Amino acid sequence: MDVATFMEKQSQYLAPAYHRYVDILFVRGEDSYLYDSSGRKYLDFATGIATTVLGHCHPKVVKRAKDQLDKLVHLSVVAPYEPPVQLAEILSRYAPGDLGMCFFTNSGAESVEGALKLAKIFTRRPAVISFRGSFHGRTLGALSVTNSKGVYHYGYRPLLPDVYVTSYADPSQFPGRPDPKLAAELALEELNRLFLYSVSPEDVAAIIVEPALGEGGYIFAHPDFLKGIREICNKHGIVMIVDEVQTGMGRTGKMFACEHAHITPDIITMAKGIANGLPLGAVVSKRDIMAGWFPGSHGSTFGGNPVSCAAAIATIETIEEEGLIERAGKLGKQALATLKELGAHPAVTEVRGLGLMMAVEFVSSEVQNKVRKKCLENGLIVVYCGLKENVIRLMPPLNIADADLERGIEILKQAVQST
Numbered sequence: 001m002d003v004a005t006f007m008e009k010q011s012q013y014l015a016p017a018y019h020r021y022v023d024i025l026f027v028r029g030e031d032s033y034l035y036d037s038s039g040r041k042y043l044d045f046a047t048g049i050a051t052t053v054l055g056h057c058h059p060k061v062v063k064r065a066k067d068q069l070d071k072l073v074h075l076s077v078v079a080p081y082e083p084p085v086q087l088a089e090i091l092s093r094y095a096p097g098d099l100g101m102c103f104f105t106n107s108g109a110e111s112v113e114g115a116l117k118l119a120k121i122f123t124r125r126p127a128v129i130s131f132r133g134s135f136h137g138r139t140l141g142a143l144s145v146t147n148s149k150g151v152y153h154y155g156y157r158p159l160l161p162d163v164y165v166t167s168y169a170d171p172s173q174f175p176g177r178p179d180p181k182l183a184a185e186l187a188l189e190e191l192n193r194l195f196l197y198s199v200s201p202e203d204v205a206a207i208i209v210e211p212a213l214g215e216g217g218y219i220f221a222h223p224d225f226l227k228g229i230r231e232i233c234n235k236h237g238i239v240m241i242v243d244e245v246q247t248g249m250g251r252t253g254k255m256f257a258c259e260h261a262h263i264t265p266d267i268i269t270m271a272k273g274i275a276n277g278l279p280l281g282a283v284v285s286k287r288d289i290m291a292g293w294f295p296g297s298h299g300s301t302f303g304g305n306p307v308s309c310a311a312a313i314a315t316i317e318t319i320e321e322e323g324l325i326e327r328a329g330k331l332g333k334q335a336l337a338t339l340k341e342l343g344a345h346p347a348v349t350e351v352r353g354l355g356l357m358m359a360v361e362f363v364s365s366e367v368q369n370k371v372r373k374k375c376l377e378n379g380l381i382v383v384y385c386g387l388k389e390n391v392i393r394l395m396p397p398l399n400i401a402d403a404d405l406e407r408g409i410e411i412l413k414q415a416v417q418s419t
């Protein structure tokens with residue numbers, strides 16, 4: 001099918017709700033590259049939004065999924081099956097502290113829904129606190145704690161009641177753009193003021209937080225922020241949910257980004273990179289909390305399906321065998337050092353990153369769009385994020401070849417310099 005006919009059919013048959021960053025028809029993916037219908041290849045720093053952590057169609061993941069397809073595709077709640085148990089055991093080895101029990105889902109939003117429900121049934125409390133700038137998903141519960149853009153709520157009110165929103169440790173949310181450490185202090189003060197003025201902590205089931213804002217602009221909270229939230233949750237018996245849907249699976253140089261703050265959450269939500277592109281998510285929690293879910297109190301027909309779980313096992317085994325978590329930390333540092341050279345450019349407001357989760361912030365969305373377009377012309381796919389859509393985020397595969405990473409960074413640098 002020619003591209004024009006395809007685009008026409010797409011607009012005829014697919015819901016207009018789908019937003020695409022790039023209007024190219026890709027027909028194949030391999031390693032760090034996508035191939036369009038004319039055979040042109042593009043270096044992919046978008047990875048299906050931080051999902052294909054091992055690049056496209058990683059042979060070990062594909063093989064494991066195919067083997068599972070030949071054996072058993074679906075059982076749901078009819079009877080137990082092996083892959084989710086094997087995967088849960090592996091995840092419990094990686095999850096911080098005593099987080100050792102899993103409930104599997106199909107997506108990030110479904111993991112967030114599960115985590116919120118679990119916190120509520122465990123505490124028997126009604127309220128939830130989330131942060132300005134956070135993105136947690138599109139289903140009504142997850143949307144209710146999402147505050148990265150007002151437009152995401154448009155047309156869907158009323159949302160979940162009893163959700164309270166306070167500032168994230170994002171310097172740009174405070175007057176005078178303080179440094180990240182002070183921003184963490186100010187955000188924690190504001191959180192405590194919420195308890196004084198708006199909601200009693202004894203009514204709060206959960207505080208849900210991203211260790212770094214993803215959709216909200218690749219903002220890396222100072223470790224004091226998560227530490228402070230942990231202390232507040234301990235003090236008031238509140239469940240701390242850390243949403244690692246975008247930051248997890250080694251992307252920041254730790255398996256989970258909350259490890260940088262040396263804290264153990266009560267619940268972690270996962271998805272995206274967990275199965276290198278197959279649909280899977282997980283709610284991982286402490287055993288006593290998960291015990292709040294009696295049989296039948298939560299469920300999912302497809303969640304934890306054997307094929308996705310098999311792919312996830314192969315993904316984590318590969319991350320482990322190839323030392324990709326440490327590699328993400330090391331490569332990220334090198335790449336960031338090169339990217340920082342852009343900091344002097346008048347159109348660039350900030351360059352930041354943690355591991356292979358990196359961002360260049362521009363003075364405006366117009367500049368961002370120009371740079372992104374130039375990158376695409378030169379064969380590099382990057383996507384944007386942030387309230388003002390002025391941030392280009394980079395999330396290359398964790399196993400990207402050194403030369404490909406350098407090439408991608410160079411294309412971006414040249415695009416900025418020629419803008």
Ligand code: PLP
Nearest residue numbers: 107108109135136137214245246
């Ligand atoms: N949580 C975070 C931190 C995310 O970045 C996202 C998606 O971008 C979600 C939840 C929702 O995930 P999904 O799109 O798989 O529902």
